[in-house]
Amino acid sequence: QSALTQPASVSGSPGQSITISCTGTSSDVGGYNYVAWFQQNPGKAPKLMIYEVSNRPPGVPDRFSGSKSGNTASLTISGLQAEDEADYYCSSYTSSTTVVFGGGTKLTVL
Amino acid sequence: QVQLQESGPGLVKPSETLSLTCTVSGGSISNHYWSWIRQPPGKGLEWVGSIHYSGSANHNPSLKSRLTISVDTSKNQFSLNLSSLTAADTAVYFCARGRSMNDYWGQGTLVTVSS
Numbered sequence: 001q002s003a004l005t006q007p008a009s010v011s012g013s014p015g016q017s018i019t020i021s022c023t024g025t026s027s028d029v030g031g032y033n034y035v036a037w038f039q040q041n042p043g044k045a046p047k048l049m050i051y052e053v054s055n056r057p058p059g060v061p062d063r064f065s066g067s068k069s070g071n072t073a074s075l076t077i078s079g080l081q082a083e084d085e086a087d088y089y090c091s092s093y094t095s096s097t098t099v100v101f102g103g104g105t106k107l108t109v110l
Numbered sequence: 111q112v113q114l115q116e117s118g119p120g121l122v123k124p125s126e127t128l129s130l131t132c133t134v135s136g137g138s139i140s141n142h143y144w145s146w147i148r149q150p151p152g153k154g155l156e157w158v159g160s161i162h163y164s165g166s167a168n169h170n171p172s173l174k175s176r177l178t179i180s181v182d183t184s185k186n187q188f189s190l191n192l193s194s195l196t197a198a199d200t201a202v203y204f205c206a207r208g209r210s211m212n213d214y215w216g217q218g219t220l221v222t223v224s225s
Contacts, residue, residue, distance in 0.1 A: 001171060003154070034210045038155075045204055045215035046147075046155065057213060089155050093210045097168050099145070104154040 004029065004090055004102035011108040017078040020105045022090035023071060028100055030071035034093035037066055037075045039086045040104075046089060050075060077107075085109040112137040114205050114216035121222050127193040128221060132205030134186045139163050143209035144188045146179065148201040149218075156201075160209045161188055168209075195223045 005023040012018040022029065022037075029035055035053045038046035048057050050066035053073060063084075065076045073092070077084055090102040118130035132144070146158035159169040159179045167179045178191040192199060200223045206212035 036211050038212070040155075045206075045218055046212070047215075048211065048213045051211040051213070091155075091157070091210050091212075096171070098170060099157040099160065099168075099210045101147075101155045101157055 001094060001096065001098060001100050004092060004100055006088075006090060006102040006105045008103070009106045009108065011110055012077075012080045013110045014080055014082060016080050017076060018080060018107065019077075020075045020088055020090075020107070022073040022075070022092075022102045024073075024092055024100070025071055027095040028071075028092040029068065029073050031095055032093045033068070035066070035068060035073040036091045037064075037073075038089045038091070039084075040089065041086045049088075080109055082109050112207060112214045114207065114214055116203060116205050116216045116219040118203075118219060118221070120220060121224065122195055123225050124195055124197065124223055126195055127191055128195055128199065128223075130190045130203055130205075130219065130221070132188050132190075132216060134188075134207075139181065139183055139186045139188065142207055144181065145206045145209060145212060146190045147204045147206055147212070149204070150198075150201045158190065158192075158203070197223050199223050 037050040040046040054066040145160040161167040161179045176193045181188040202218040204218045205216045207214040
């Protein structure tokens, strides 16, 4: 199975909004609403930020939002803060009853 | 609060088998999927496999012939066995609750494959 496609890096200034894309196929992202987004800081375990495309777990700020159109899912962070600087990964359930991750995106807050 | 803790060797020789266990505390292993996810140094996350508490498992196709995932509900644990190790299996191995919606994670354990 091929990894989902994410941009290697994105950047933004505090207060701005950024969007990270996650492109798959009709066999994963496009076929199921089981897309999740994770935030990972250096040396730490990933943290679930979004599940089932657009749902936020308790405690995740509403600045984080998720959406999907066709085979591409997106994570948007509005009102960017310095603490948002991290690596972000998407994942999706697949038609083969497996899970696939994206390659990861490094977010830099300028 | 659910907590997960990986345990196992930090160094394994090439061609040997890696055995890792994840112990779940603060909640029952029942009624959930449980996953192994790994991350080679400096690289991205890779799904290894998932198991339902009933014992039904799914594996990454690239690892399937070498991988066994099992669950022991009496001990609130699930385990990973990965055989025929090579240097490419060197990674931090995380255990997590859920199949794609991984809401609780262990801290991860670094496994190095080297002679």
